[in-house]
Amino acid sequence: MNAQDKMAISIRNAAKQFGNFIALDNVSLDIAPNEFFTLLGPSGCGKTTLLRMIAGFETATQGEIFLYDEEIEKLPANRRSVNTVFQQYALFPHMTVAENVAFGMRMLKVPKDEITKRTSEALSMVQLAEFSHRRPSQLSGGQQQRVALARALAPKPKVLLLDEPLSALDLKLRQSMRAELKRIQRQTGITFVFVTHDQEEALTMSDRIAVMSAGKVQQVGTAKDIYERPNNIFVANFIGETNLIEVKIESIVKSVANCRMFDGSLIACTADAIAANIKTGKISVRPERLKLATKSSKGIKGVVTQSIYLGTDTQHIVRLGNQTELTIRSQNGDGPDANYEIGQEISVVIDPGVARLLTE
Amino acid sequence: MAAHFNLNANSSKPSQTIAKDQAYQLLPAVLLICLFVVLPLCLIAIFSFLKPGTYGGVEWVFSAGSYVQFLFEQDFLTENLVFSANYLSIFFNSFVLAITATVLCLIIGFPTAYFIATRPERTRNIWLFAITVPYWVNLLIRTVAMLFIIRDQGPINSILIATGLISEPIRFAYTNFAIGLGLFYSYLPFMVLPIYAAIERLDFSLVEAAHDLYATRRSTLWNIIIPVVKPGIIAGCLLVFIPSLGSFIAPDILGGGKNLMIGNLIALQFQGSRNWPFGAAVAVILLTLVLSILLFFAMRSAKEARK
Ligand SMILES: Nc1ncnc2c1ncn2[C@@H]1O[C@H](COP(=O)(O)OP(=O)(O)OP(=O)(O)O)[C@@H](O)[C@H]1O
Numbered sequence: 040m041n042a043q044d045k046m047a048i049s050i051r052n053a054a055k056q057f058g059n060f061i062a063l064d065n066v067s068l069d070i071a072p073n074e075f076f077t078l079l080g081p082s083g084c085g086k087t088t089l090l091r092m093i094a095g096f097e098t099a100t101q102g103e104i105f106l107y108d109e110e111i112e113k114l115p116a117n118r119r120s121v122n123t124v125f126q127q128y129a130l131f132p133h134m135t136v137a138e139n140v141a142f143g144m145r146m147l148k149v150p151k152d153e154i155t156k157r158t159s160e161a162l163s164m165v166q167l168a169e170f171s172h173r174r175p176s177q178l179s180g181g182q183q184q185r186v187a188l189a190r191a192l193a194p195k196p197k198v199l200l201l202d203e204p205l206s207a208l209d210l211k212l213r214q215s216m217r218a219e220l221k222r223i224q225r226q227t228g229i230t231f232v233f234v235t236h237d238q239e240e241a242l243t244m245s246d247r248i249a250v251m252s253a254g255k256v257q258q259v260g261t262a263k264d265i266y267e268r269p270n271n272i273f274v275a276n277f278i279g280e281t282n283l284i285e286v287k288i289e290s291i292v293k294s295v296a297n298c299r300m301f302d303g304s305l306i307a308c309t310a311d312a313i314a315a316n317i318k319t320g321k322i323s324v325r326p327e328r329l330k331l332a333t334k335s336s337k338g339i340k341g342v343v344t345q346s347i348y349l350g351t352d353t354q355h356i357v358r359l360g361n362q363t364e365l366t367i368r369s370q371n372g373d374g375p376d377a378n379y380e381i382g383q384e385i386s387v388v389i390d391p392g393v394a395r396l397l398t399e
Numbered sequence: 400m401a402a403h404f405n406l407n408a409n410s411s412k413p414s415q416t417i418a419k420d421q422a423y424q425l426l427p428a429v430l431l432i433c434l435f436v437v438l439p440l441c442l443i444a445i446f447s448f449l450k451p452g453t454y455g456g457v458e459w460v461f462s463a464g465s466y467v468q469f470l471f472e473q474d475f476l477t478e479n480l481v482f483s484a485n486y487l488s489i490f491f492n493s494f495v496l497a498i499t500a501t502v503l504c505l506i507i508g509f510p511t512a513y514f515i516a517t518r519p520e521r522t523r524n525i526w527l528f529a530i531t532v533p534y535w536v537n538l539l540i541r542t543v544a545m546l547f548i549i550r551d552q553g554p555i556n557s558i559l560i561a562t563g564l565i566s567e568p569i570r571f572a573y574t575n576f577a578i579g580l581g582l583f584y585s586y587l588p589f590m591v592l593p594i595y596a597a598i599e600r601l602d603f604s605l606v607e608a609a610h611d612l613y614a615t616r617r618s619t620l621w622n623i624i625i626p627v628v629k630p631g632i633i634a635g636c637l638l639v640f641i642p643s644l645g646s647f648i649a650p651d652i653l654g655g656g657k658n659l660m661i662g663n664l665i666a667l668q669f670q671g672s673r674n675w676p677f678g679a680a681v682a683v684i685l686l687t688l689v690l691s692i693l694l695f696f697a698m699r700s701a702k703e704a705r706k
C-alpha cells in the first residue's frame with residue numbers, strides 16, 4: 040500500500056469514554072479502498088463502538104476520522120457516505136422489502152426510475168427479487184439479513200459497515216453467507232468494514248484484520264500475518280491455538296533472539312517487536328509446528344498425558360519438567376503412526392525458526 | 400375492532416378460538432356488559448321511537464316523531480313540516496370543536512409523549528405521574544378553575560391589561576375557543592398515554608437506520624417514527640375525539656350554555672325540556688356516527704394489515 044494513496048477510512052488517535060470507562064483507547068487505523076477489513080476481538084473490546092463512531096452514531100471523545108481524506112467526525116450520520124448493516128437488521132416494519140431497499144436512495148433524492156432500477160438490482164444481487172413486495176415480518180431471518188444488506192448497498196456508499204451480520208444465523212446459513220458476502224464485496228468493489236468475534240469468520244473472509252482487545256488495536260495484518268507473526272501474547276492466544284513457554288532472553292540480534300529455556304537449553308526464535316531492555320518473555324509455537332520424538336532424541340523432555348485421535352490429526356498433550364503443558368498436533372499419514380501412549384516419556388522437538396518470542 | 404385499541408403496535412394476532420374454560424372467565428364481564436351497557440342501549444333505542452310523556456318519561460306509543468323533529472320544524476300556522484338546520488348545526492359545531500380539540504391534543508401530546516418515552520427509564524414514571532396529577536381533581540372543578548383563569552377579570556386578562564398590551568379584556572370565556580381549550584385540557588392524557596406506549600416500544604435502531612440511510616431528523620419523523628407508532632396515534636385520537644364529541648361539562652361551563660354541543664342537547668332533553676324520546680333519538684344518531692367512524696378506521700387498518 041502506497042502512502043500517497045487515499046485511504047477509504049483513516050482513523051487518527053480516536054478515543055471514546057463512557058463516563059470514566061475507556062471503551063476505545065487511542066485507536067489509529069487505515070483501511071484501503073476495496074478492502075474487506077475486519078475488526079476482530081473478544082466481546083466488549085469496543086468493536087461496535089468503533090463502528091458506530093465511523094457511522095456517526097457515537098461521537099469520539101478525541102481523535103479524527105477521515106473518509107477519503109475528508110474529515111467526517113463532526114458530520115451527522117445522515118451526511119456520511121457510509122451505510123450500516125445492523126446486527127438486528129433494523130428493517131422498517133411498515134415498508135415492503137422494495138421500499139426498505141429504496142429508502143436510502145429516496146432520501147438522497149435519486150430519480151424515481153433509477154431508484155426502481157437499482158432496487159431490483161440490489162435485490163437480485165442478494166437473490167431476493169421475488170420477495171420485493173413482502174413485509175420484513177414475512178421473511179426468514181436469513182432473508183431479512185439479506186434485505187438489510189441490499190438496503191445498505193443500494194445507495195452505493197463509499198464504505199459499508201457490518202456489525203456481526205451473521206451472528207443471528209445458524210451455522211449452515213452462516214457459512215454460505217460468508218461466501219456470498221465475499222462475492223458481493225468483490226462484485227461491488229465497496230470497502231467493507233466487518234465486525235466479528237468469530238476468528239474463523241475473520242480468517243476466511245478478510246483481506247486484513249485488526250485484532251482488538253480492551254479498547255486497543257493489538258495488531259493489524261493479513262490472516263497469515265497475524266497467525267504466523269503475532270505481535271504479542273494476546274494475539275497469539277486469541278488467533279488459533281498456541282503453546283507458550285517462559286524463557287529468559289539472552290540476546291537479540293536482527294530480530295533473532297537467543298533464549299534460554301527452563302531446562303537450560305538455548306533456542307533461537309524470531310522476535311520482531313521486542314524492546315532491548317526486556318529480559319524475560321514467552322515463546323509461542325503453534326501445536327502443528329511442534330514434533331514428538333523418542334526419549335533419546337534431542338529436545339525438551341516430557342511425559343504424554345493425553346492422546347486424542349481427531350481424524351486427520353492426532354493431538355497429544357505433554358507435560359514438561361516445569362509443569363507447563365504443551366499441545367502437539369501431528370497429521371495422520373501413510374507413514375508410521377506417530378502414536379505415543381499416555382505416561383510415555385518423550386522429547387518435544389522445536390525446529391529452528393518456528394518459535395516466536397513474545398511479550399504481553 | 401379490538402385491534403385499534405390495542406396499543407401494542409407489534410402484537411401478534413390473537414388466536415381465533417376461545418377455549419371453553421376461558422369462556423367461564425369471561426362470564427362476569429359479559430353479564431355486567433349485558434346489564435349496564437346492552438340493556439340501556441336497547442332502552443335508548445326503544446325510547447327514541449316512542450312519544451314523549453307530558454311530564455318527562457315516555458308514552459308507550461310508536462312514533463318516529465323524534466327523528467323527524469331532528470331535521471324538521473313544525474310551522475305554527477300551517478302545521479307543515481319545514482326543514483330546519485338547528486340541530487344539524489349543533490352537530491356540526493360539536494364535530495368542529497371535537498376535531499379542534501383532537502388536533503390540539505395531538506400537536507401538544509405527540510412531542511410530550513416523545514419526550515417522556517425518550518427519557519432514561521428511571522425518570523419516565525415521574526414524568527408520567529406529573530402528567531396525570533391534575534386529573535386527580537374532579538373534572539367539574541378543573542373546568543370551573545379554567546373559567547376563572549380565562550374570564551374577563553381573570554389573571555390572563557389582568558396581566559395583559561397591567562402590562563399595557565391591551566386596554567379592554569379579551570373575551571375568552573363563553574366562546575367556542577373556551578370550549579375547545581376546555582376539551583383539549585380535559586382529554587390531553589388520553590392522547591399522551593397511548594402515543595407514549597407506542598413510542599416506548601419503538602425500536603430506536605430503526606431511527607438510527609434511517610439516519611444512516613441519509614434521512615434528516617424531519618424525514619425520519621415522517622417516514623419512520625409516525626408510521627410505526629400510528630396505531631398509538633389513532634388510539635389517542637379516538638380516545639380524545641369520541642368523549643369530546645359527547646362532552647357536556649366543558650360547553651356547559653366554558654360555553655356559558657350559549658354554545659351547545661351534542662352532549663348538552665341530550666342532557667337538556669332529559670333534564671329541562673323533558674323530551675326523553677328526542678334525547679334518545681339524538682343519542683342514537685350520535686352513536687351511529689361514532690360507530691361509523693370507528694368502523695371506517697377498523698376497515699382501513701384491516702386492509703393495511705392484509706397488504
Ligand atoms: N452507551 C454506553 N455506555 C456505557 N458503556 C458502554 C456504552 N456502549 C458500550 N459501552 C461499553 O464499552 C465497551 C465496548 O462495547 P462494544 O459494544 O463496543 O463492544 P463489542 O466489542 O462490540 O462487544 P460485542 O462483541 O459483545 O458486541 C463495553 O465494555 C461496553 O460495556
Ligand SMILES: [Mg+2]
Nearest residue numbers: 086087088202
Ligand atoms: Mg458489538
